[in-house]
Amino acid sequence: MDKKKRDAIENIAEEVRRIVMAGNSDNQNLDVYLRSAGVQVKYTDLSDTQIDGYLEWDIESLQPKIVIDAFEHPHRRVFSIAHELGHLVLHWKWVPTMDEFNKNSLITKQSGVVDVAYRRTDGEYTEQEKAxxxxxxxxxxxxxxxxxxxxxxxxxxxxxxxxxxxxxxDIGERYFVSQETAGIRYRKAKEFI
Known part of the structure; x- marks a missing residue:
């Protein structure tokens, strides 16, 4: 991914955070804030699958739904929720004000269901999926x-x-993320200091 795209995604993520989190900083309660923004979050047992989270459109509630493996580490669950939110915003073009434009852009014409996007644990992706x-x-x-x-x-x-x-x-504790994610963001921050 080139720098221009990385910067654009960074800006989008920060704007979506501002709206969804409404001034709160506790990532541990991301699921609560997303529910308030019109995104369902469900925890279930996905241990017998090759995925640890996925995104779908709930045709009954007319809301996006993020489904996460309930047995993952809490930091992993939060990252998976944010990851699926990334798919929702970047690839489904959803914004945190669920108006008719957003609803219509998510529902396919044939079935009323959006294709399921998911994070695979086996890592077998096409080049487009990898991107x-x-x-x-x-x-x-x-x-x-x-x-x-x-x-x-x-x-x-x-x-x-x-x-x-x-x-x-400290970053891991402060932002409720894994040490791996904390390390990546730490190294990124060091580039600017």
Missing amino acids: RETEANHFAASFLIPEQDIIDYVDDEQRDGKTGSQIIL
């Missing part, structure tokens, strides 16, 4: 840990004498 997954991952990381927030945080923590390892641990 979409990369975009959704970048959206999720940007949504959960906004760029300017993390740059300011890392800069402050370094001035206080904290090591990179300690800052990464």
Whole structure:
């Protein structure tokens, strides 16, 4: 993915966060905020599948629905929710005000159901699917840990004498994300400091 596209996704993610989170910063309750924005979030057992989350259109409620494996680590669940939100926003063109335009753009003409998008655990994707997954991952990381927030945080923590390892641990706790996601955003922030 080129820099222009990465920056665009970063900006979209931060704007969607501003709307969905309504000034709140606790990623742990992302599912609650999404429900308020018109997105259903459901937890179920997906352990016997090759997926750990997917996105579908609920034709009864006329709302998008994110379905996540209930048995994943809580940090993984939050990232998966944000990842599926990325698909919803970037690939289904949904915005957090569910007007008639959004509803009509999501429902296919033949069946009334949108194709299911999902994150596979086996990693077997086409090139187009890989690109979409990369975009959704970048959206999720940007949504959960906004760029300017993390740059300011890392800069402050370094001035206080904290090591990179300690800052990464703190980022994970502060933003309720895995150490892997915290490390990626930490390294990105370091490019700007």
